[in-house]
Structure formats: structure tokens, C-alpha cells
Amino acid sequence: MRNTYIYAETAFHHEGDMSFLLKLIDNAARAGVHGVKFQVLVDFDELISKQNPAYDKLKAYTFSREQWVDIFNYTLAAKLDIIAMPLDPGALSLMDFFQGKIRFVELHSVSYYDTAVKEGIKKSGIDLLLGVGGRTQDEMKDAHAYFGAQLKVLMVGFQAFPSKIEDIRLRKISELKTQFPTVEIGYADHSSFDDAWAVESNLVARALGATIFEKHLTLNEGEKRVDFESAIGVEKLKEIKQKLDALDVIVNGYDDAFQMTxxxxxxxxxxxxxxxxxxxxxxxxxxxxxxxxxxxxxxxxxxxxxxxxxxxxxxxxxxxxxxxxxxxxx
The missing domain is CATH 3.90.1210.10 (Antifreeze-like/N-acetylneuraminic acid synthase C-terminal domain)
Structure with a gap:
């Protein structure tokens, strides 16, 4: 079993406030995680219908291409990996601009049947994370067949504002390891920020075989913003990272499992x-x-x-x- 990789998810928690997002990046660095994930939207009207009742509110959350360039460069300067989730064609062009500097690209569940986005991701050749929340086994197999070796990670978990641990069906992790032996299995926890499972479920997932971890990050736990329900503070994220590191030593800190101490x-x-x-x-x-x-x-x-x-x-x-x-x- 390989060592763990953990990154902070920002989603639209920034609500269009670039200074807030940069502070999230700073906190990710303080927590010692490996990277930061961004849901990248440039051409707003390519994603959201004008008939959507939240159209005006959501449009205010959109950064320009130039702002995203600055955000990505800020992340790299902090020595953090970029995990990018492109949501529109403009976002896909950013993947090309930062070719070789993005650790993972992720296909959002809402874009699962968006051929243009899928083709753009495939063309990029960047290692792919695929969230399997809300996806059937047949859909997972189809995605594996479509992306081939580019598909590196299947991420278990979904956002239900917050998600109940019993709804995640964590055993899916070990079963996916059997079904997709060449792919890493990850876990994206969305438990409530004040629930013990927000930390502990990651350790259970690790024991089941997950090696890639995602966790929503905030500046102030409980402050009402987009996705605040499952967003944790820097100290709690640091705790998860430290416990996963300790488990890596416990699980992988030796060459021969049967050599007695x-x-x-x-x-x-x-x-x-x-x-x-x-x-x-x-x-x-x-x-x-x-x-x-x-x-x-x-x-x-x-x-x-x-x-x-x-x-x-x-x-x-x-x-x-x-x-x-x-x-x-x-």
C-alpha cells in the first residue's frame, strides 16, 4: 500500500473573494497538505442557465482567466500541487496554459456526460481523478475504458451539505480496490465540520485501502458560506494529515511484514x-x-x-x- 496524499478542497467557498481564497491556500500550506483543489469556472454562462434561480448570486463567484492565472501561480509559489476541476471550455484552456504544472485534473459529477469537457480533459493528458459519488458501477467501468491509463484515482464520497457517514458506504473503497486494481482509491469526506467523523472517517478509509484524501478547508469553522457545512479549520486539517502520516509508518514502515520486532x-x-x-x-x-x-x-x-x-x-x-x-x- 502506498503512502497517502492529501489535498484541501476550496470549491466555491471563496464566494468570489480572491483574498479569501489566497488565505485558504496559505492555510493549506500551514496544514502541511500536498495540494489544493480548485473548481475552475471562467465562462459562467457555459455552466449555469440564466433560468437558474441562483444565477446572479453564482455569477458573482466567478474569477476571470487572469485571476485564475494569479491563483495558480500563488499556489505553486507556496509549493503546493494544483488539483483542478475544469467546469467550462475556458477552464480547459487554463489546463493547457499550465501544462506540466497541474498534479491532477478532476471530472465533476455534473459534467460526467458533457462530451466537450471529457474530451478536453482527455486531450490534456493530465492524470485524472474521478469522483464516483452518484455513479453506477457501469459508469465507472465506462469512464475507465474511455480514459484508460489517464484515470489514476477513483474518489469515494459526495457532498450532501453535510453527508452522513452511513450514506457514504465506505466498504465501497475496498471493493473498488478489487474491481480496479491498477487505480488508486481516494476518499473525499463531507461530514459535518463539528462531527468526530470529519477526522476519524479518513482513518477508517485509510484502513480500507484509500490513499488519496480530499477535505474542504475554511478560515473559520461554522461561518456560513458556500459548503461551510463540511469545511474544517487548519488545525483539524493538520490533525488529519498527521494521523494519516502516522498510519503510513504503521502500515508501510518496514520491508518484511513477518519479520518480528x-x-x-x-x-x-x-x-x-x-x-x-x-x-x-x-x-x-x-x-x-x-x-x-x-x-x-x-x-x-x-x-x-x-x-x-x-x-x-x-x-x-x-x-x-x-x-x-x-x-x-x-
């Missing part, structure tokens, strides 16, 4: 050792009824009676004393 060897050495049944003279050939297994507090003897049958004592052994390696010969 010193503490496990000490535990093994508590096993019973062969002792003499009655006083046994030097030169005596040991029989089965001469030996019993008991806990002696010593560990330099024989743990199996059968190993001693037929051996000859080099010296006399008193009753209940351990028979050591040096006490016998063939």
Missing part, C-alpha cells in the same frame, strides 16, 4: 521450555517421559520436547531445571 520476539520467548522431570544424571539418554514443558523465565532451551528425545546429557540436571542447548549432545 524486538518486542514481538520478547513475547515469543515467553513460551514454555523443556525442563527435567526428576533428577537426571550425566550421560542419560533422554526419553519423552524425562521432559516436561514449563514456563521457566529463561529462553535458551528447547520449546519442543521432540527436539530432545534421544539426546544425551552432558551433565546432570536437577528436577524442574531447564535443559539448555549446551546441556546435550547427539
Amino acid at each position: 524486538a518486542s514481538e520476539l520478547n513475547y515469543r520467548n515467553r513460551q514454555k521450555m523443556a525442563v527435567a522431570v526428576g533428577d537426571l544424571p550425566a550421560g542419560h539418554t533422554l526419553r519423552a517421559d524425562d521432559v516436561a514443558l514449563k514456563m521457566t523465565g529463561e529462553f535458551n532451551g528447547f520449546s519442543a520436547k521432540e527436539s530432545l528425545i534421544g539426546k544425551v546429557l552432558n551433565k546432570g540436571i536437577q528436577s524442574d531445571y531447564i535443559i539448555t542447548q549446551g546441556d546435550v549432545h547427539n
Whole structure:
């Protein structure tokens, strides 16, 4: 199992406030995560119908291409990866402009059947994350067939403002690992910011085999903004990162899973050792009824009676004393 990769999701939590978004990037760097995800929208009318009741409000959340260039450069200067979710053709052109500088591109669930967006993502050749929330197994297989080796990660999880942990069906992680053995499985938690699962579900997902993690980030937990329900502060994000790092050491911090540590060897050495049944003279050939297994507090003897049958004592052994390696010969 590979080590974990975690990034902060910003979505439209910025609400069109660029200074707020830059502060989110700063907090992602403080938390020690690997990257920041942006839902990139340039040509607003390509995504949202004028008949949408939230049209005017949502349009105010849109950055210009020039602003996105500045945002991406700011992210790179902070030594953070860019995870980009293009939502329109203008956003796809940004992927070309930053070719070689974007770690992952993600196909949004709302664009799953948008041929133009899918073709643009495929043409980019950038490693792809695919959210599988709301997707059937057949749709996942079709996406895998369409994108081929470009599809690197299947992300489990979806946003329900917030999502209940029992609705996510985390076992999907281990089952997807079996169905798609060449693809990494990720987990995007959307638990409520004040729910213990906002941290702990990531550890469960890791145990099930997830290696890529997404978490919504905010400046002030509970402050009402877009997606605030599942957005956590920098300290909580740092806690998730630190716990995942600790799990990486626990899971991957050795070459041979069956090589015993010193503490496990000490535990093994508590096993019973062969002792003499009655006083046994030097030169005596040991029989089965001469030996019993008991806990002696010593560990330099024989743990199996059968190993001693037929051996000859080099010296006399008193009753209940351990028979050591040096006490016998063939």
C-alpha cells in the first residue's frame, strides 16, 4: 500500500473573494497538505442557465482567466500541487496554459456526460481523478475504458451539505480496490465540520485501502458560506494529515511484514521450555517421559520436547531445571 496524499478542497467557498481564497491556500500550506483543489469556472454562462434561480448570486463567484492565472501561480509559489476541476471550455484552456504544472485534473459529477469537457480533459493528458459519488458501477467501468491509463484515482464520497457517514458506504473503497486494481482509491469526506467523523472517517478509509484524501478547508469553522457545512479549520486539517502520516509508518514502515520486532520476539520467548522431570544424571539418554514443558523465565532451551528425545546429557540436571542447548549432545 502506498503512502497517502492529501489535498484541501476550496470549491466555491471563496464566494468570489480572491483574498479569501489566497488565505485558504496559505492555510493549506500551514496544514502541511500536498495540494489544493480548485473548481475552475471562467465562462459562467457555459455552466449555469440564466433560468437558474441562483444565477446572479453564482455569477458573482466567478474569477476571470487572469485571476485564475494569479491563483495558480500563488499556489505553486507556496509549493503546493494544483488539483483542478475544469467546469467550462475556458477552464480547459487554463489546463493547457499550465501544462506540466497541474498534479491532477478532476471530472465533476455534473459534467460526467458533457462530451466537450471529457474530451478536453482527455486531450490534456493530465492524470485524472474521478469522483464516483452518484455513479453506477457501469459508469465507472465506462469512464475507465474511455480514459484508460489517464484515470489514476477513483474518489469515494459526495457532498450532501453535510453527508452522513452511513450514506457514504465506505466498504465501497475496498471493493473498488478489487474491481480496479491498477487505480488508486481516494476518499473525499463531507461530514459535518463539528462531527468526530470529519477526522476519524479518513482513518477508517485509510484502513480500507484509500490513499488519496480530499477535505474542504475554511478560515473559520461554522461561518456560513458556500459548503461551510463540511469545511474544517487548519488545525483539524493538520490533525488529519498527521494521523494519516502516522498510519503510513504503521502500515508501510518496514520491508518484511513477518519479520518480528524486538518486542514481538520478547513475547515469543515467553513460551514454555523443556525442563527435567526428576533428577537426571550425566550421560542419560533422554526419553519423552524425562521432559516436561514449563514456563521457566529463561529462553535458551528447547520449546519442543521432540527436539530432545534421544539426546544425551552432558551433565546432570536437577528436577524442574531447564535443559539448555549446551546441556546435550547427539
